[in-house]
Amino acid sequence: MLTIGLLGCGNIGNIIVKNHVGVEIVALFDQMPGRAEELGRLCGARAFANIEEFFNQEFDIVVEAASVSAAHQYAMAALEHGKDLVVMSVGAFADEGFREDLNDLARRLGRRIYVPSGAIFGLDNLKIGQISGISKLLLRSTKNPRSLNMETTERTLLFSGQANECIRHYPKNTNVSVALELAAGRPVEVELWADPAVDRNVHEIIIEGDFGEATITVRNRTSPDNPATSYLAALSIVTLLKNLAEPMRVGT
Ligand SMILES: NC(=O)C1=CN([C@@H]2O[C@H](COP(=O)(O)OP(=O)(O)OC[C@H]3O[C@@H](n4cnc5c(N)ncnc54)[C@H](O)[C@@H]3O)[C@@H](O)[C@H]2O)C=CC1
Numbered sequence: 428m429l430t431i432g433l434l435g436c437g438n439i440g441n442i443i444v445k446n447h448v449g450v451e452i453v454a455l456f457d458q459m460p461g462r463a464e465e466l467g468r469l470c471g472a473r474a475f476a477n478i479e480e481f482f483n484q485e486f487d488i489v490v491e492a493a494s495v496s497a498a499h500q501y502a503m504a505a506l507e508h509g510k511d512l513v514v515m516s517v518g519a520f521a522d523e524g525f526r527e528d529l530n531d532l533a534r535r536l537g538r539r540i541y542v543p544s545g546a547i548f549g550l551d552n553l554k555i556g557q558i559s560g561i562s563k564l565l566l567r568s569t570k571n572p573r574s575l576n577m578e579t580t581e582r583t584l585l586f587s588g589q590a591n592e593c594i595r596h597y598p599k600n601t602n603v604s605v606a607l608e609l610a611a612g613r614p615v616e617v618e619l620w621a622d623p624a625v626d627r628n629v630h631e632i633i634i635e636g637d638f639g640e641a642t643i644t645v646r647n648r649t650s651p652d653n654p655a656t657s658y659l660a661a662l663s664i665v666t667l668l669k670n671l672a673e674p675m676r677v678g679t
Pocket residue numbers: 434435436437438439440456457458459462492493494495496497500515516517543544545546547598599600602603606652653655656657660
């Protein structure tokens with residue numbers, strides 16, 4: 428069975444520990460050691476307060492569910508310690524230089540980096556953008572102000588522009604925009620709205636290209652311990668882990 432070390436023991440970390448299928452969690456790390464210890468008691472994995480000791484444990488995959496800055500900080504080290512890597516805070520890959528260096532390192536070391544579909548549907552066939560023209564790719568995300576850690580009484584446009592800039596301002600809310608960019612291999616326009624009238628995290632994706640047109644709307648339930656994070660994002664990482672060990676790949 429594949430073994431994993433979980434880096435980040437917050438909302439998604441909790442959901443992974445309680446729902447994982449087909450993998451064994453053997454090591455846990457969080458900048459708040461108490462969180463790793465609490466999850467350790469739930470799943471029997473060892474909790475570490477020292478990142479070097481965490482990386483030195485024997486396991487196959489580092490699963491990052493922490494923050495964009497944690498993904499930046501620890502991704503190289505994970506590969507250098509002989510682990511494959513699952514990155515939930517995919518916003519880290521908006522930094523092109525970092526992404527290229529990490530890919531080069533993974534190639535040299537024969538390691539893999541996995542990016543879950545996260546809080547959206549449609550990443551699979553959006554990858555056709557790597558070989559066929561996509562003329563428009565727009566993500567319109569709307570969240571309750573609570574999810575954005577702010578207050579407003581009316582629908583408010585917080586950001587309109589490119590994904591790689593949006594993620595710098597909203598690293599806890601717009602990782603999906605960078606996932607879209609990586610899949611399609613082209614820039615993504617983003618609108619981020621705060622709307623007190625919605626109780627879901629809504630992502631509308633509008634795509635036009637040589638294939639035709641598509642519109643995808645996902646109305647996500649928020650996750651139990653973090654309204655910024657859609658429950659679907661946690662389900663997607665649990666599913667990715669389950670599928671890693673299976674011989675058949677479904678989806679582009
Ligand atoms: N790709 C996607 O579609 C989505 C990605 N995300 C991202 O997934 C990540 C995890 O989300 P949640 O579990 O809801 O967040 P959370 O805030 O509930 O939990 C994050 C945990 O990671 C720990 N952490 C943060 N920075 C760290 C560091 N530098 N070193 C060690 N531990 C660190 C925190 O102490 C916390 O316990 C976030 O970056 C979030 O933005 C969330 C939703 C969708």
